[in-house]
Amino acid sequence: MASRVRKLHDFGQAPWLDFVDRRFLKEGGLQRLVEEDGVTGVTSNPSIFEKAIAHGDAYDAQLLALLQSRPGTSITQAYEALAVQDIQDAADTLQPVYERLNGTDGYVSLEVSPYLAESTEETVAEAQRLWRQIDRPNLMIKVPGTQAGVPAIRQLIEDGININVTLLFGQQSYAAVAMAFVEGLEARLAQGQPIDRIASVASFFVSRIDAAIDRKIAERLKSADAEAEALTGLRGQVAIANAKLAYQWYLGFVASERWQALAERGAMPQRLLWASTGTKDPSYPDTLYVDNLIGPETVNTLPPKTMDAFRDHGTLAPSLTAEVESARRILREVDRLGLDLPAVADELVRDGVKQFADAADALLGAVAAKRSAIVGDGLNSMHEALPRELDEAVEARLERMRQESWSRRLWAGDATLWTGGEEAKWLGWLAAGKGEQIDPEALKALGAQAAQYRSAVLLGMGGSSLGPEVLAEIVGPRSGSPMIHVLDTTDPKQIAAVAAAIDPEHTLFIVASKSGSTMEPELLRAYFWNLAGQDGSRFIAITDPGSRLAKIAHDHGYAGVFLGDPTIGGRYSVLSVFGMVPAAVMGMDVAEFFARVAPMVQSCAPDAPPAVNPGVRLGAILGEAANRGRDKVTVLTSPALRAFGAWLEQLLAESTGKQGRGIVPVDLEPPVPPAHYGSDRLFVLLSLSGDDHARLDAHADALVTAGQPVVRIALSSKEMIGQEFFRWEIATAVAGAVIGIDPFDQPDVEDAKIRTRVLIDAYEATGSLAPETPFFEDGRVAFFGPADRGHSGDNAVQILRTHLARPGPGDYVGFLLYVERNPANEALVARMRERVVKARHVATVAGFGPRFLHSTGQAYKGGPRSGVFLEITRTPDPDVPILGRKASFGTVQLAQARGDLDVLASRGQRVLRAHLQSASLSDLEELLDEALRN
Numbered sequence: 001m002a003s004r005v006r007k008l009h010d011f012g013q014a015p016w017l018d019f020v021d022r023r024f025l026k027e028g029g030l031q032r033l034v035e036e037d038g039v040t041g042v043t044s045n046p047s048i049f050e051k052a053i054a055h056g057d058a059y060d061a062q063l064l065a066l067l068q069s070r071p072g073t074s075i076t077q078a079y080e081a082l083a084v085q086d087i088q089d090a091a092d093t094l095q096p097v098y099e100r101l102n103g104t105d106g107y108v109s110l111e112v113s114p115y116l117a118e119s120t121e122e123t124v125a126e127a128q129r130l131w132r133q134i135d136r137p138n139l140m141i142k143v144p145g146t147q148a149g150v151p152a153i154r155q156l157i158e159d160g161i162n163i164n165v166t167l168l169f170g171q172q173s174y175a176a177v178a179m180a181f182v183e184g185l186e187a188r189l190a191q192g193q194p195i196d197r198i199a200s201v202a203s204f205f206v207s208r209i210d211a212a213i214d215r216k217i218a219e220r221l222k223s224a225d226a227e228a229e230a231l232t233g234l235r236g237q238v239a240i241a242n243a244k245l246a247y248q249w250y251l252g253f254v255a256s257e258r259w260q261a262l263a264e265r266g267a268m269p270q271r272l273l274w275a276s277t278g279t280k281d282p283s284y285p286d287t288l289y290v291d292n293l294i295g296p297e298t299v300n301t302l303p304p305k306t307m308d309a310f311r312d313h314g315t316l317a318p319s320l321t322a323e324v325e326s327a328r329r330i331l332r333e334v335d336r337l338g339l340d341l342p343a344v345a346d347e348l349v350r351d352g353v354k355q356f357a358d359a360a361d362a363l364l365g366a367v368a369a370k371r372s373a374i375v376g377d378g379l380n381s382m383h384e385a386l387p388r389e390l391d392e393a394v395e396a397r398l399e400r401m402r403q404e405s406w407s408r409r410l411w412a413g414d415a416t417l418w419t420g421g422e423e424a425k426w427l428g429w430l431a432a433g434k435g436e437q438i439d440p441e442a443l444k445a446l447g448a449q450a451a452q453y454r455s456a457v458l459l460g461m462g463g464s465s466l467g468p469e470v471l472a473e474i475v476g477p478r479s480g481s482p483m484i485h486v487l488d489t490t491d492p493k494q495i496a497a498v499a500a501a502i503d504p505e506h507t508l509f510i511v512a513s514k515s516g517s518t519m520e521p522e523l524l525r526a527y528f529w530n531l532a533g534q535d536g537s538r539f540i541a542i543t544d545p546g547s548r549l550a551k552i553a554h555d556h557g558y559a560g561v562f563l564g565d566p567t568i569g570g571r572y573s574v575l576s577v578f579g580m581v582p583a584a585v586m587g588m589d590v591a592e593f594f595a596r597v598a599p600m601v602q603s604c605a606p607d608a609p610p611a612v613n614p615g616v617r618l619g620a621i622l623g624e625a626a627n628r629g630r631d632k633v634t635v636l637t638s639p640a641l642r643a644f645g646a647w648l649e650q651l652l653a654e655s656t657g658k659q660g661r662g663i664v665p666v667d668l669e670p671p672v673p674p675a676h677y678g679s680d681r682l683f684v685l686l687s688l689s690g691d692d693h694a695r696l697d698a699h700a701d702a703l704v705t706a707g708q709p710v711v712r713i714a715l716s717s718k719e720m721i722g723q724e725f726f727r728w729e730i731a732t733a734v735a736g737a738v739i740g741i742d743p744f745d746q747p748d749v750e751d752a753k754i755r756t757r758v759l760i761d762a763y764e765a766t767g768s769l770a771p772e773t774p775f776f777e778d779g780r781v782a783f784f785g786p787a788d789r790g791h792s793g794d795n796a797v798q799i800l801r802t803h804l805a806r807p808g809p810g811d812y813v814g815f816l817l818y819v820e821r822n823p824a825n826e827a828l829v830a831r832m833r834e835r836v837v838k839a840r841h842v843a844t845v846a847g848f849g850p851r852f853l854h855s856t857g858q859a860y861k862g863g864p865r866s867g868v869f870l871e872i873t874r875t876p877d878p879d880v881p882i883l884g885r886k887a888s889f890g891t892v893q894l895a896q897a898r899g900d901l902d903v904l905a906s907r908g909q910r911v912l913r914a915h916l917q918s919a920s921l922s923d924l925e926e927l928l929d930e931a932l933r934n
């Protein structure tokens, strides 16, 4: 006996299957339905593919093969490759049907990306691309019948592409779509193109109408509506009535002269297709939306369950044209009762687009997770353990970000993600992450050239020095390549130490400054220019086009000038020439380096939904934590990654620390037992496989137990540090959006620079810095501070005690040292920090001046007003003169310290400056120790 499903053909209706799945296709499921049930078509949508691909392993082998053969494949491309294969398989299964029915049936539909529903041009381009790629005559491309979709449909029909118009709910949009179809065909005719093989269906969604109207009715019934009986009578009636009247419109339309003219030229009508025919309300018959919509020249696409039910107990009758008057009456009732069907239809279109976008997100998320599993330790891992409240806030934020397409908008340069200001102009680092800002061949040549030097000295500040320093310390120079010294200071001792460590004859000098006008690298350049005998052949410059430095490099005959991208801010520049030129000098294979970075860039790509996008996810955590007062991002690393924090500090602080908000990075603070930490921290741990991180792990475990939020990042090799540059750049940009600031400007650093310049200009004019009076001095140490801040105490210990008693919960203590940065001083300041944390239970930061002025200084000045700073200065001895100037490096450094203090004070931060007279730094440590004892 012929299947009941097959018998639908007797009534002129084509049964299609609303389902695709790899295993089902492979096991001959579709073939069986074609043979036994007379199925003559297949439809798919993002939800169907989500169910097929995301759950189970049927697609894993193809995915693995794909990613192995083409590692750069994006998740969208990967999904598409899987879907395309299924659609091609289904199309091939239906090919004999298509042939037998002479192209009137036998179609398979694939939907364009739901993300494009708002854009006509992109929909057209994507449909054309998929059409070419799938390359089957019995393919239909599904395009939503939205406002943007209608002109796309017209164009695509004109192009000769079969179209399944999806997401139709209302009579009006159906009519618009039918017109677009006709216009497309007419346009073809006008061009002398054939129209007899262009197939189209208009997919009218059925059950969702009832679901929406029934919901409205239920709402009304809750409030004892006077029309309760009439309303109840409409339950489960409206969708079918709506579809029946759409069919009546169709009948009128195909009878029209306009259509008949086309039909005479061989045009096939655009059939109405009943979609969404699975019953949603279990109290309705499960074949409701099949039984009642059977009629000629139509399609019903049935989900497997509905098809099974219909096969079993469906009712075959020409129902579509029955009781049309009653259908009209129902819709009049709907109108009379104010249920507003057009509004419901509009809402359902919006909802439908959203539902498919949600499904696509889930699908891409699943593909991303599968890809991460395949990439394994080729992608640095990240796991977070967050206290419940923060965890919930992060998850909610990630969901909001998904709905608001943050990953896509970030890459698209949508400034409304941030403040709607200049942000879009500063996104060049995204391309730089893909290695697009550098010329690998030029860098290879530079590496070979640099190998002749014994050492290299890089002169630069902030973004121009910290990335190279991290690379030098973590990855290090390859054997045979020069040792690199990074100088980012005006400290005379540090300058003298480097000058003494090198032989200028055998040294390559790298002057790095984006702006080309930063004071420190300019002074250092002049100093080493003379030391190196003014021989330009041993100098190269890294700078932005047209800068002052570019001109000097040209005039002085530098061996090379590597130009940056002006759309990349300094702190985001490590994956551009600013990091990669020094890397090449150190003998690194830059192309190989980017190949390692690539999995992170791909994982952070625009199509990777926020929850599985490692950069966006981290950004959500950073931002939500900061907004909840956990604004001290405490960086802890295994020993080999120790240097990373210096780069990260600048990125986080300078990007987010402004308008009294943002993140205060805490780097190199010695770990202490969890009881000493307040509730203002977010801990980030970076560990390297093979490095000794047992203690770090134990510390992290203890922190988690104590309820502290901890993010753990693990690298399989030190070369993988490049991935962290990119992850954190994305995370910082995203955190900036969560915090609500522009993460690409640095409004507050300029002030300290201006005040320094005023002091230095005065020095050049008068030969001395403007006099200043300490509020206390004892010959060992002198204290300075703003007169209005109530500094008190009649000895050094008391003064320090009063100052260090200032921080309360959520505040932090900052040590700003204008002394030589060397291991001994670093160890000393670490000890002082440890004491403060233990005694005051507050976070501590430390910076060596002027290095930190171009890094964390922004957050100290512009960020949260929760700092208590101790600035430490001394009169440099010995000093280093600057040729042609009265001011020495030591004077400049002191002027910088004074300028810094003034600005900090003017921003409401609590500041104290201890100027070492005869006392040493160790002496100060003792005083501080005593001050902290009660």
Ligand SMILES: O=P(O)(O)OC[C@H]1O[C@](O)(CO)[C@@H](O)[C@@H]1O
Residues within 6 Å of the ligand: 461, 462, 463, 464, 512, 513, 514, 515, 516, 517, 518, 521, 570, 571, 654, 746, 749, 853, 854, 855
């Ligand atoms: O590369 P440049 O232009 O010399 O700037 C160095 C650093 O100074 C800053 O502008 C801060 O003063 C940073 O943003 C930057 O990384």
